[in-house]
Amino acid sequence: MAAPLPVARDTADPSFADLLAARPALSLHAHDGLLLEEVPLARIAREVGTPTWVYSAGTLRRRYRALRAALDGAGLEATIHYAAKANDSQAVLRVLRAEGAGADVVSGGELRATMAAGIPAAATVFSGVGKAPEEIRLALAEGIFQLNAESVEEVAMISAIAAGMGVRAPVALRVNPDVDAGTHAKITTGKAENKFGIAYEDAHALYAHMAALPGIRPIGIATHIGSQITAGMAAYHAAYARLAEMVRGLRAAGLPVERVDCGGGLGIPYRDEVAPAPEALAGTIKATLGGLGLPVMLEPGRWIAGPAGVLLASIVLQKQGRGRRFLVADAAMNDLLRPSLYEAWHGILPLSPARHAAPLAPADIVGPVCESGDTFARDRAMPDLPPGEFIAFLDAGAYGAVMSSTYNARPLAAEVMVDGTRFAVVRPRQTHQDLLAQQRLPEWLAP
Structure with missing residues (x-):
């Protein structure tokens, strides 16, 4: 390897020690290196191979319980419905089911997955446009707990289907409050130009119309203003205040309202953001909706699952040229899409304890996929990492494996769950034979 380039760290980047200190499930052992709970991640990388997703059962439990305690501490009658789109691993879903979580789903496939994990439809919200x-x-x-309707056309569809089945569908209207949550444009959902929900100004009339339709039992109002919200509670406060105003108007008109669905979106610190605590969200719900005397619902996904996962990868080679050092990993954008899709920042740590004390130099961490967008980080301060060294992408438990693909004919990575001192493969690595087995030839091309 050529001589290291001068360290040119972005001072805003947290150090390896900073990243570890902010993530209680991770620790550095002098001999075993990076641990998740009490399991050396290098052991998983050697035995299972890379790339591999690893989830911490203890972190899932700890974060669910922290949110539950915040809601209870605020005196709220609230249910938590985990957003399965963040991570629909059966192992993850079963851990959360055991904690008492319901589910929030956005497809029939997710509904089947959550039911397979033991979360009944009677504890599930079905969202989606x-x-x-x-x-x-x-x-x-x-027997779904709640359907969140997002358009006049969908309300009509639900009415016709439910009436034809001889049932009354429990329907909440998803209201678009036209509130900017201050997140990435691709994950904001509560502004007027977004495709989601009913315009605030139209919702009252549609709710009244819905109450007169056959096959529908109107049960309340729902909203969701975006994902990865870290800019404080102002956007939540504005959205929930508008919901409270609407509920009062509906009640004044003699229309039934049984509950309010507050959605999700609470962000996590991927880099060094100051993310709001669940107590802040609970307090905002209490301040805006608490006076209505109605139960509320939350639909967290990332906040619970994000910090619970890492993606393990191996270094294939170091490439030096024209003043830049490239660390080429065996993980790629087909595994972890967020950096390419959202310009997302993920902490990256070596698994070896020696590498944590080694000199650092700028490097671009990239994958092997034939796309310039297959880049995880630029000018990241990293030690010398020769081929075969292991690294971990942090906070990869949400919108990681669920968004992965087989682009470049790359099989899906394995998934592992850690719980204390034990670990188990919860999804075997896909093989190339698996990929080919899903294909069929027309008879005129068959050998």
Whole structure:
């Protein structure tokens, strides 16, 4: 390897020690290196291979309980419905089911996955702007807790399907409060130009119309203003205050309102953001909606699952040229899409304890996929990492494996769960034979 380049760290980047200090499930052992709970991650990398997703059961439990305690501490009658789109691993879902979580799903596939994990439809909210008729029928047949309707057309569809089945669908209207949550443009959902929900100004009339339709039992108002919200409680306060105003108006008109769905979106610190605590969210709900005397619902995904996961990778080679050092990993954008899709920042740590004390120099951490966008980090201060060294991408438990693909004919990575001193493979690594087995040739091309 050529002589290291001068360290040119972005001073805003947290150090390895900073990253560890902010993540209680991770620790550095003098001999075993980086641990998740009490399991050396290098052991998993050697035995299972890389790339591999690893989830901490203890972190899932700890974060769910922290949110539950915050809601209870605020005196709220609240239910928590985990957003399965963040991570729909059966192992993750079963850990959260054991804690008492319900589910929030956005497809028939997610509904089937959560039911398979033991979360009944009677504890599940079905959200999403484009539910197909067969998905609505499935949800109603299974006794769904709540359908969040997002358009006039969907309300009509639900009414026709439910009436035809001889049931009354429990429907909440998802209201778009036109509030900017201050997140990335691709994950904001509560502004007027977004595709989600009913315009605030139209919601009262639609709710009244819904109450007169066959096959529908109107049960309340829902909202969701975006994901990865870290800029304080102002956007939540504005959105929930608008919901409270609407509920009062509906009640004044003699319309039934049974509950309020507050959505999710609470952010986590990927880099060094100051993310709001769950107590702050609970306090905001109490201040805006607490006077209504109604139960509320929350739909967290990332806040619970994000810090619970890492993605393990191996260094394939170090490439030096034209003043830049590239660390090429065996993980790629098809595994962890967030940096390419959202310009997202993820902490990256070596697994070896010796590398944590080694000199640092700027490096671009990239994958092997044939795309310039297959880049995880630029000018990141990293030690010398020769081929075969292991690294971990942090806070990868949400919107990681669920967004992965087989682009470049790269099989899906394995998934592992850690719980204390034990670990188990919860999804085996896909093989190339698995990829080919899903394909069929037309008869005129068959050998």
